Amino acid sequence: MSDDNPSRKMILTLSGGVGGAKLAAGLAAVLPPQELAVVCNTGDDFEHLGLPISPDLDTVIYTLGGRSNTAQGWGLADESWRVIGALADLGGDTWFRLGDLDIATHLYRLSRRRAGGSLTDITAELCAGYGVRHPVWPMTDDPVRTMVQVPSGPLQGELAFQHYFVRERCQPPVSAFRFNGIEHARPQPRMMELLAGGKLGAVVICPSNPFVSVDPIIRLPGLRDGLRASGVPVIAVSPIVGGRAIKGPAAKMMQELGMPVTARAVAGYYGDLLDGFVIDHADAADAAAIESLGPVVQVTRTVMTGARERMALARDVLRFAATLGR
């Protein structure tokens, strides 16, 4: 693996759910555990039926553990639905589809939370249980809850993220997001140590949703300053390819927020956070315009249809990072 990361310095990657998990898995496939740490958004976390659910952490763990249901696009392979079926018969709340194997994850987390375990510790235990060798860290152990502002329509007001995302299938137009509790949230200490400690080689922002996956992380108190002070290149991979989001509501949100649905608009949104920006060949014509905003641009294939593409993109990103410096 030395070819992929000659400096042997750590790569810190910031990830949301499915899209981010793919690049994280690609990086995990080409880097040893001591050279990669994955920090996950927890703004999507919520309590459902009394179970503490961390959708992005779980997606990353399942994906890195090789257990994700690639056909379905979320959840675990070989899943079954006995519990939720029985709960439906009882008249219980079933809008959030919990599989039996997935419920085991949430019950494990619930029982460990009741015993006083931190989300960071529990995540490490789940990683061990699912055979994930690379460290996966929640962005914070404190509760941060993404709230979606819906300016009009029957659901006008503020929706908890999973209600917007799963129950309403991202249908209501949005106007803004709020991260409840973020001002009191302590950023993941291991991440802050890594940013401060000189062992870091680069930060990679996965092709996750800028508004609801990446923003909750980088808006944690002190994180933007910590990224800047680290002195390492910060690289983002565009979640927008050819005017569309590969996965999820990013494109729809950009439209509703009055932004052009382009990779360039994503780069503009991240602003001076970025040293490098990775875009797909489909957007190659915008490279110069994006570079005029600040970041160095790398054009490559960013659509990860399988393990091969994940690893190829991971290697491209690592090579790109090696060429950048502040």
Place this chain on the structure above:
Amino acid sequence: MSDDNPSRKMILTLSGGVGGAKLAAGLAAVLPPQELAVVCNTGDDFEHLGLPISPDLDTVIYTLGGRSNTAQGWGLADESWRVIGALADLGGDTWFRLGDLDIATHLYRLSRRRAGGSLTDITAELCAGYGVRHPVWPMTDDPVRTMVQVPSGPLQGELAFQHYFVRERCQPPVSAFRFNGIEHARPQPRMMELLAGGKLGAVVICPSNPFVSVDPIIRLPGLRDGLRASGVPVIAVSPIVGGRAIKGPAAKMMQELGMPVTARAVAGYYGDLLDGFVIDHADAADAAAIESLGPVVQVTRTVMTGARERMALARDVLRFAATLGR
């Protein structure tokens, strides 16, 4: 059904788990919903993995709903074990075997508890969900927790009931029981209304464990007085037949408590609570000795091997009740 309960007055039955549920199901098979109420022990209730579990309530609901796993002797028919299997793979706590369908019950209860529902309300909802038409009430909505005193051996001290019962399989010898919280527990208001209201015909104490199923109920503040003041006959069915317990650790406990393992000793233990005592033909020779303790004795077949025997015993108990008065 008029033949079985000509007075049309309510029957209040006090039940623990499996043995009690069988007689409750027999009574439910011969009485309409407006003539029977089942009060369940909740001293066995506990939290496991963060799930609120009410073993006796669930057993009664599953049995009355025709959903119990008669081959296994506990839990639900057509059960599966996907969640607990996955939890075992994660290194989670699996000494209490929770089936997938059973977990749906506990998740329903958890979610409704989090929403502020009382155990009484949730029990009524679960009854509706499982097709139970007769009212089933927890003995109290307040937490009462049966603690088992273990006088010697490696586990010397006090064990929570399910730890003793399931994890330790009732192996440690016991010396006493304590019902944590009982002094502050408010007895089920519907039960107290029934005892006070003149609509009650009889109280039937199921053939449940006297120490850990029936005692938590009858030791609730005011209940013994309420039973006495009700003026209706109180009848118990012996859980001991021919010197053995049909189910569970009652016989073993009697030995360890220094009592003879006999139906007569059970009658003596209940003392002046009883107006009538139902024993099996196997113990017919003790009838006179038991009557010398106070209660009128009815000898019949008390072992319920199937639905037919449950109904027959229920009819015997109802006929017996009709002959008794205070």
